[in-house]
Structure formats: structure tokens, C-alpha cells
Amino acid sequence: MKKRLFILLLAVFCIGAAQSQGKYTIKGTVGKTPLKRVFLQLYSAKDSVVRYQARIEPDGSFVFTGSLPEPRLAELRLATTSRGYFFYLENNLITLKVDPDDIENTRINGSFSNSQYRYILEDCEMKEDSVNVCLENFIIQNPESIFAPHILATQPYFALLNSRELNRYVSKFTGAATRTYYYRYLQKKIRQLSRVSVGEKLPDFALPDTSSRETTCYQALEGNKYLVINIWSSKDLTENDKGTLRTLYHKYKNKGVEFLSVSFDVHRDTWIKTIEESRFTWKHASDLLGWESVIANTLCIPYIPCNIIIDSEGTIIARDVPNARLADELQNMFNKKKR
Numbered sequence: 059m060k061k062r063l064f065i066l067l068l069a070v071f072c073i074g075a076a077q078s079q080g081k082y083t084i085k086g087t088v089g090k091t092p093l094k095r096v097f098l099q100l101y102s103a104k105d106s107v108v109r110y111q112a113r114i115e116p117d118g119s120f121v122f123t124g125s126l127p128e129p130r131l132a133e134l135r136l137a138t139t140s141r142g143y144f145f146y147l148e149n150n151l152i153t154l155k156v157d158p159d160d161i162e163n164t165r166i167n168g169s170f171s172n173s174q175y176r177y178i179l180e181d182c183e184m185k186e187d188s189v190n191v192c193l194e195n196f197i198i199q200n201p202e203s204i205f206a207p208h209i210l211a212t213q214p215y216f217a218l219l220n221s222r223e224l225n226r227y228v229s230k231f232t233g234a235a236t237r238t239y240y241y242r243y244l245q246k247k248i249r250q251l252s253r254v255s256v257g258e259k260l261p262d263f264a265l266p267d268t269s270s271r272e273t274t275c276y277q278a279l280e281g282n283k284y285l286v287i288n289i290w291s292s293k294d295l296t297e298n299d300k301g302t303l304r305t306l307y308h309k310y311k312n313k314g315v316e317f318l319s320v321s322f323d324v325h326r327d328t329w330i331k332t333i334e335e336s337r338f339t340w341k342h343a344s345d346l347l348g349w350e351s352v353i354a355n356t357l358c359i360p361y362i363p364c365n366i367i368i369d370s371e372g373t374i375i376a377r378d379v380p381n382a383r384l385a386d387e388l389q390n391m392f393n394k395k396k397r
Contacts, residue, residue: 080149084122088114088136091158096120099133100147101239125149129171129204131239136161146171146204175205190215202233207240211247217360218378221251250358259372263353265320265343268330275318276372278341283314283370284391286384289353290363291322292332299363299381300336306385307340315388317341322362324348367391 088096091114098110112120126149135142136158143156143164152168166172182192193213197206210216210227228244235241254260260275267273279285288303307317321344323329333342345351353359357366365379367387379387 081123081125082147082149082152084120084147084152084154086120086122086134086154086156088118088120088156089158090118091136093137093158095137096156097135097137097142098122099135099142100126101131101133102237107239128234128237129169131208134161134164145169146175171204175208178205178209197227198230201230202235204234204238206235207231207238207244211240211244214361220255221248224248224251247358250355254357254374254377256374256377258374260366260368260374261356262372263356265345265353267341267343268333273341273343275368278316278318279368279370279372282316284316284375285368286315286317286388287357287366287368288317288319288363288381289322289357289359289365290319291348292328294322294362295332295336300338302381302384304337306388307338310388311340313392318343320344320351320353321346322348322351322354 084098086096094114095111096114098112100108100110102108110122110124112122114120126147129146129148131144132147133142133144134154134156136156141161143154143161145164145166146169148169148171150168150170152166155165157163178196179193182189182196185192190213193209193215196203197210200206207228210224216224216227224244225248228241228248231241252258262274262276264272264274275285275287286306290299303317303319311317317340319333319338319340319342321329321342323332323344324346326346329342329344329346345353360378363381365376365381365384365387366374367376367379368374375391376387
């Protein structure tokens with residue numbers, strides 16, 4: 059495996075070195091659709107996001123052409139999709155067969171970089187119990203690879219790293235890795251995490267409540283010893299989660315603990331219905347923007363549902379606590395206070 063991986067990585071390096079001498083041509087086809095345009099987004103550390111668009115011809119075909127100094131992360135989007143198809147674009151003839159009903163089922167040919175990225179993930183997935191060790195070893199052993207920041211930024215195993223842990227990997231990246239979109243993303247995440255880590259004061263935020271009135275984090279905290287900020291969405295909340303939250307709210311509401319649930323829902327009716335059917339009687343707020351919510355980035359939320367706990371001064375005393383561990387976290391918090 060190591061020999062094969064070395065050969066593949068060497069080929070990627072050679073492709074990157076030759077990028078400035080060529081051009082890319084994307085020839086795509088879209089299944090039956092009323093859409094007239096397709097969009098291409100290129101991600102880089104320097105340019106952030108550059109967007110292009112192409113006409114979808116009557117036969118469903120479309121073409122993009124250009125030139126890149128090295129392979130770059132790209133995203134193909136259709137006008138009606140909320141998400142796109144991510145792939146690595148390089149100077150070559152690349153074909154895309156797009157399913158308009160599920161863009162993630164897009165078929166791609168001609169991008170060696172994209173094949174290599176998929177190979178790395180699939181090879182590690184075959185390791186079963188050591189998948190995460192395999193991914194970590196790749197990052198450590200290939201600090202110059204354009205794929206290393208991508209893996210570090212998107213694989214669930216690394217989602218809970220704090221700013222210091224994350225920086226231990228990112229500070230080792232060199233060469234092409236430092237010219238990628240995800241390298242810039244990770245640097246920004248490190249800065250954000252350092253501001254919302256345990257021991258730091260939580261930045262205040264304002265969101266509409268269920269009556270469409272603006273409410274803030276510190277308004278919810280006022281007069282209480284602690285505030286549990288529960289981040290959730292209707293589709294991610296199980297019946298066990300609902301029971302746990304109701305039990306803990308009633309157990310601690312007279313002990314100076316307030317709850318504020320912040321939803322990543324996008325439909326107001328669904329959000330309100332879930333609150334009512336779940337018999338949640340505490341404070342709720344949401345900007346109904348899903349993962350585009352200002353809270354997702356401001357508080358560096360790694361997954362949902364999860365919880366952040368702050369004390370009366372706004373200091374973060376626990377974060378990224380899953381609902382299944384919330385009871386233990388609150389119990390330990392009060393046990394420490396008694397000592």
C-alpha cells in the first residue's frame with residue numbers, strides 16, 4: 059500500500075508542477091432539467107471563492123474552460139440545489155455526468171487528483187478499527203499534500219480538536235498544502251476556537267425567539283448561575299434527546315440553571331412544531347439558516363445536537379457536550395462547586 063500511495067502522490071506532484079503549462083476543460087451533461095445554467099466555484103487560500111457560470115444547452119451539455127497553477131478544490135452547483143458536488147479540478151479534459159435530482163451522484167472522469175483523494179479515503183476506510191489512525195498518519199507523513207488540510211478540516215475524527223491540538227497539525231503544513239482553501243479555513247478556525255475555548259468568555263449573540271423578538275445569550279443568562287446553550291435541529295433530535303433535555307431542565311431549573319435552545323432548522327413551522335410536540339418549555343431562538351447560522355461559525359459548532367455551558371460571568375466551562383453526556387456534565391459541575 060505504501061509503495062502504491064507513494065507512486066500516486068508522486069504523480070500528483072508531477073501534475074501540480076505541470077499545471078501552469080496546460081488548461082482544463084470540463085465537459086458536462088445534466089439529466090433532464092428545466093435549468094438553464096450551471097455554476098462552478100473554485101476554492102483557494104488566496105482567492106477565497108471564485109465563481110463561474112455556463113449555459114446548459116438544449117441537449118443538457120455544458121462546458122467550462124480555464125487554467126490553474128495547481129490542482130484546486132472545486133464545487134459544481136445547480137441553481138436549485140442547496141449543496142453542490144465537490145471535486146478536485148486540474149488542467150486536463152474532465153467529464154462530469156450530473157444527476158439533477160441528486161448532484162452528489164455526479165460521475166467524474168479525467169481528474170487524477172480527485173481519484174487520488176478518493177483513493178486515500180477509501181484505503182483508510184478499509185482499515186476498519188484503524189480508519190482514524192490511517193487518516194492521521196497520512197496528514198503527519200504528507201504535510202505538503204493538498205489533501206492533508208482537506209482531510210483535517212472535514213473528517214469527523216478531527217472535529218473536536220481544540221485550537222492547540224489543531225495547530226499542532228496545521229503548523230507543520232508546507233508547500234502546496236499552504237496554498238489550499240482548507241489551509242486558510244483551518245487557520246481561521248484555530249483563531250475562532252481560541253476565542254471560544256473552555257475558560258474563555260463566550261461572545262454574546264442575538265437571534266429571533268419563537269415570537270420573532272430578538273433575544274440574546276446574556277439576556278437568557280441574566281439572574282442565573284449557569285446557562286446551557288443547546289444546539290439542535292428537528293431532524294437531528296431523537297426521542298431520547300428530548301426526554302433527557304426535559305428531565306435535566308426540570309431537575310436544575312430551580313438550582314440556577316437556565317436553558318437556551320438554538321435551532322439549526324430552516325423551516326419555522328417545523329421548528330415550532332417540534333418545540334410544542336417535545337414539550338420544551340424553556341427559551342428558544344433561531345435565525346432559521348441551518349448550518350449557515352451565524353452561531354455555527356461564531357461558536358465553532360462541530361456537530362449537532364451538542365451543548366455549551368457558561369457560568370454567571372459568561373465563562374465557558376464546558377463545550378461540545380453531547381446530550382447523552384449532559385447529565386454527567388451538570389452533576390460534575392455541581393459536585394465541584396460543593397468542594
